[in-house]
Amino acid sequence: MNTTPLLPNFFAGRWQTGAGNGTTLLDPVLGTPLVRVSNTGLDLAEGFAFAREQGGQALRALSYQQRAGLLGAMVKVLQANRDAYYEMAIANCGTVTKDSAVDIDGGIFTLGYYAKQGEALGDATCLLDGERIRMGKDPLFQTQHVLNPTRGVALFINAFNFPSWGLWEKAAPALLSGVPVIVKPATATAWLTQRMVQDVVDAGILPAGALSVICGSSAGLMDQLQPFDVVSFTGSAETARIIRSHPAVAQRSVRCNIEADSLNSALLDPAATEGSEAFNLLVAEVAREMTGKSGQKCTAIRRILVPRALFDATAQAIGAKLAKTTVGNPRNESTRMGSLVSREQFDSVLAGIAHLKTEAEVLFDGNGAALVDADRAIAACVTPVLLGHRQPAQAQVLHEVEVFGPVATLMAYDDEEQAYALIRRGEGSLVASVYSADPAFMARAALALADSHGRVHMISPDVATSQTGHGNVMPMSLHGGPGRAGGGEELGGLRALGFYHRRSAVQASSVALDVLAASGTPLKY
Ligand code: NAP
Numbered sequence: 129m130n131t132t133p134l135l136p137n138f139f140a141g142r143w144q145t146g147a148g149n150g151t152t153l154l155d156p157v158l159g160t161p162l163v164r165v166s167n168t169g170l171d172l173a174e175g176f177a178f179a180r181e182q183g184g185q186a187l188r189a190l191s192y193q194q195r196a197g198l199l200g201a202m203v204k205v206l207q208a209n210r211d212a213y214y215e216m217a218i219a220n221c222g223t224v225t226k227d228s229a230v231d232i233d234g235g236i237f238t239l240g241y242y243a244k245q246g247e248a249l250g251d252a253t254c255l256l257d258g259e260r261i262r263m264g265k266d267p268l269f270q271t272q273h274v275l276n277p278t279r280g281v282a283l284f285i286n287a288f289n290f291p292s293w294g295l296w297e298k299a300a301p302a303l304l305s306g307v308p309v310i311v312k313p314a315t316a317t318a319w320l321t322q323r324m325v326q327d328v329v330d331a332g333i334l335p336a337g338a339l340s341v342i343c344g345s346s347a348g349l350m351d352q353l354q355p356f357d358v359v360s361f362t363g364s365a366e367t368a369r370i371i372r373s374h375p376a377v378a379q380r381s382v383r384c385n386i387e388a389d390s391l392n393s394a395l396l397d398p399a400a401t402e403g404s405e406a407f408n409l410l411v412a413e414v415a416r417e418m419t420g421k422s423g424q425k426c427t428a429i430r431r432i433l434v435p436r437a438l439f440d441a442t443a444q445a446i447g448a449k450l451a452k453t454t455v456g457n458p459r460n461e462s463t464r465m466g467s468l469v470s471r472e473q474f475d476s477v478l479a480g481i482a483h484l485k486t487e488a489e490v491l492f493d494g495n496g497a498a499l500v501d502a503d504r505a506i507a508a509c510v511t512p513v514l515l516g517h518r519q520p521a522q523a524q525v526l527h528e529v530e531v532f533g534p535v536a537t538l539m540a541y542d543d544e545e546q547a548y549a550l551i552r553r554g555e556g557s558l559v560a561s562v563y564s565a566d567p568a569f570m571a572r573a574a575l576a577l578a579d580s581h582g583r584v585h586m587i588s589p590d591v592a593t594s595q596t597g598h599g600n601v602m603p604m605s606l607h608g609g610p611g612r613a614g615g616g617e618e619l620g621g622l623r624a625l626g627f628y629h630r631r632s633a634v635q636a637s638s639v640a641l642d643v644l645a646a647s648g649t650p651l652k653y
Contacts, residue, residue, distance in 0.1 A: 132161045135322050137343055138329055139167075139175040139310075141182065141336045146170060146344060151315050156222040156467045156508040157457050165318050165343035175340060176310065176352040180281045183308030183337025188277055191253055192649070195304050196246025198333055203240045205331045206324060210236075213292065216320045221291070222467030222508060224458040227421045230600070231289075231320075235296035238619075241603040242300035245622055252649035253306075257631060260641060272641050275629035275651060277306035278383075280356035282628060283349060285371070287362040287387075288314035288469050289424040289532075291321045297603065297619060298360050303338065305628035307358070310340045310349075314363070316470050318343040350374045353382045358627060360618075362387040362426070368614055385627055386614035387607070389530040391554035392427055394598065395573065396434045397564035398544055402441040405589040410434075410563040411442065413587070414536060415449035417599050418512050419465045423534035424473070427558050427599040430530060433547045436518070436540040443516055443538055447492035450512040456500030457507070463500045467508040468533060474508040480531030481513055487523045488515035488537050510534060520550055527553035544569075548576045556611020561585040561598040582609035582617070622653055 132152055136143040150166030187195065206213075210232060217228035249255075257273035282302040286294040291313055299309045313321035325341040328334065342349070353359060353376035361371045361384070368388045376382040394414055400406045410432070417429040434442045458466035468474050494511030502509055512534040517523050520539035527550075541547040551560055560581045562573045570586045577584050583605055585598050601607045606620035618624060634644060 130164070132164050134164045134166060135319065135343055137167050137170060137341060138325055139170055139340050139342050140178040144170055150344060153220055153316065153319055154470065155219050156470050157502050159471075159506040162220055163319050165315060167342050167344040170342065172348050172352050175342070176281055179308040179310055179337045179340055180279075180354075180357070181337070183335060184279055184281065184306070186335030187303065187306040187308060187338055188253070188279070190306065191251040192246045192249035192304060193251050195306060196243045196249070199239055199243035199246060199300060199304060201331070201333045202328050203236055203243060205327050205333065206236045206239070209327050213320060213324065216323060218458050220317050220319045221469055222458055223421060224463055224466045227466065230421065231292045234601075235290075235292035238293065238603045239296045239300045242304050246304045249649050252647060254648045255625070255629060255651040256645060256648040257651050260638070263635065268637055269635065270638055270641060271633050271635050272644065273631055274634050274644070274648065275626065275631050278356045278358060278628060278630050280307070280354060280358060282307045282309050283353060283357065283359045284309060284311040285346060285349070285359065285361045285363065286311060286313050286321070287426070288316040289421060289426070291317040291319070292324060294362055295321050295324065297601070297607070299339065301624035302628050303334070305625050307628040308338050310342060312342050312346055312349055315344060350376050353380065355380050355382065358383040358385070360385040360627070365389050365612060383627065385616040385618065387426065387616045387618065388612065388614035389532070390426055390558040390609055390613040391430045391527060391530055392557045392598075393431045393433060393551045393554065393560045394429045395547055395551065395560065395562045396438065396442070397562070397566060397569050398435050398547070399566060399569070400435065400438065400564065402438060404565070405592070406563040406565050407438065407442070407445075409587050409589070409592060411445040411449065413561065413563075413598050414446050416597070418450065418514070418534045418536050419453050420599060422465055422468050422510065424469060424532050425599045427601060429561070429598060430536050431526070431551070431554070432536055432538045433541050433550060434538065436542055439516070439518060439538065439540040443491040443514065446514055446538070450492050450494055450514060453494065453512055454500050455494070455497065455509050455511050456502040460501040465512075465534065467502070468510055469508065471508050473532065474510060477510050477531055477533030477535070480529060480533070481535055483525060483529055484515055484531060484535065484537065487525050488517050491516040491538060514538060521546070544572070548573075551577060552580050554580075554612065556609050556613045556615075557581050558607070558609040558613050559583040559585055559598060561587060563587050565589055580610060582606050582613065622651060
């Protein structure tokens with residue numbers, strides 16, 4: 129008999145345990161079993177209909193302000209249980225405290241941010257988009273664009289690296305919009321997502337059907353989607369292709385947001401010198417980005433572009449910082465960087481590094497260092513690797529392959545335009561960061577990179593202590609990116625509500641529009 133606990137799913141308004149043995153989640157450092165997940169035998173049609181009908185109706189009956197109150201109450205429940213979440217993150221994600229915080233506290237912060245934003249929307253039940261527009265010379269007949277919550281369910285298919293933040297950064301704007309949520313966490317780290325949902329459900333904050341969690345297989349979930357539902361996917365480009373071509377999206381026009389992988393860049397000003405503030409800021413951020421969450425961040429810096437004359441100095445400076453990164457068991461206080469999320473990811477990252485090495489030279493490899501309190505044969509621990517290429521225009525793989533671990537490639541450039549062209553070889557990324565003391569260069573770089581990046585992070589010495597970090601996704605700024613990054617948009621303050629609302633042009637007399645306006649509030653960003 130299997131004694132590893134089987135996590136129940138909260139689906140169709142009740143706790144339901146899947147059939148069979150399910151999939152066992154492991155401690156990625158110790159290799160020990162933690163819990164199992166299964167959704168075999170659950171009636172998917174029943175669960176989706178329950179969320180859509182019961183949850184949707186109850187949420188839409190509330191105003192934005194009332195729903196914001198629910199988010200605020202959820203924040204309190206999650207905060208009260210933080211210690212348990214940190215324990216689970218150590219056990220299931222292999223993360224050190226500061227990396228767990230990005231996921232756990234980052235998720236709770238985002239929820240709290242939307243609670244505040246929603247409060248300001250008052251007792252409205254719809255959003256007024258822009259001013260009324262006259263339809264002719266006569267001001268009597270006019271158009272008012274209106275945003276109404278969609279009468280469907282929001283399905284979230286999430287990635288393994290952010291079991292907390294990945295849930296709340298999507299659920300906050302969905303629930304605030306009045307749209308019920310069904311979350312399917314990535315199997316490897318589903319435990320934390322399931323527990324957070326359980327705590328919120330047990331607290332009795334949300335109406336029945338507003339929040340469901342289904343762990344284990346993704347089979348059949350997309351088949352349930354109907355035209356007014358939405359699906360928000362975060363994960364690999366490969367799975368994104370499957371989601372995008374599913375008949376629900378391709379034939380039934382289910383709205384789909386994709387956050388996929390990305391080859392994010394950091395760029396150093398061509399006029400920077402060794403040891404300058406801009407140089408030091410880039411070096412510190414690259415080292416932080418490579419090692420934060422063991423490089424398992426969709427926003428992590430993968431390509432570092434520096435003026436050719438600074439290539440060797442940058443390699444040495446980053447290498448010196450990486451050499452200080454102790455890797456191993458996150459339970460040991462001397463460990464700076466924990467493990468990858470699973471032994472499968474370990475294999476995938478090692479294979480990825482080998483692939484990048486077919487083009488790149490190795491500038492730093494921490495592999496000689498001993499692991500802290502961890503067995504190399506069991507733990508999913510990979511030490512940081514800095515690769516390099518002096519003629520990156522000739523590289524292919526380095527601009528195409530995302531290795532989801534503590535790995536980045538240093539690249540030399542000869543002039544500003546070449547640097548932008550190299551960055552654009554990523555074919556659309558989530559974020560580029562630029563390090564410079566020259567405002568004119570930063571403004572040029574921002575405009576050169578903004579069309580191919582969801583976010584451009586400009587770092588000059590004056591913001592050195594107040595900046596929020598290259599890889600940190602803040603709820604007030606847009607998250608997403610064009611092209612291979614998936615073409616999606618999330619967060620960006622109230623912009624996020626757009627995905628969960630339907631825009632309609634209401635053409636009517638001014639008198640009717642006056643009555644309608646009483647239910648709405650102008651959408652101001
Ligand atoms: P993944 O393998 O694509 O899995 C993502 C999710 O899709 C998981 O929940 C997975 O479930 C599910 N899934 C797998 N096959 C599916 C199918 N045929 N139909 C429907 N769902 C399916 O990605 P991952 O390995 O978890 O995450 C790593 C990747 O995510 C990286 O490439 C990273 O860049 C990207 N990422 C992007 C962002 C962003 O915001 N842009 C954020 C985080 C991560 P199972 O776990 O059960 O297989």
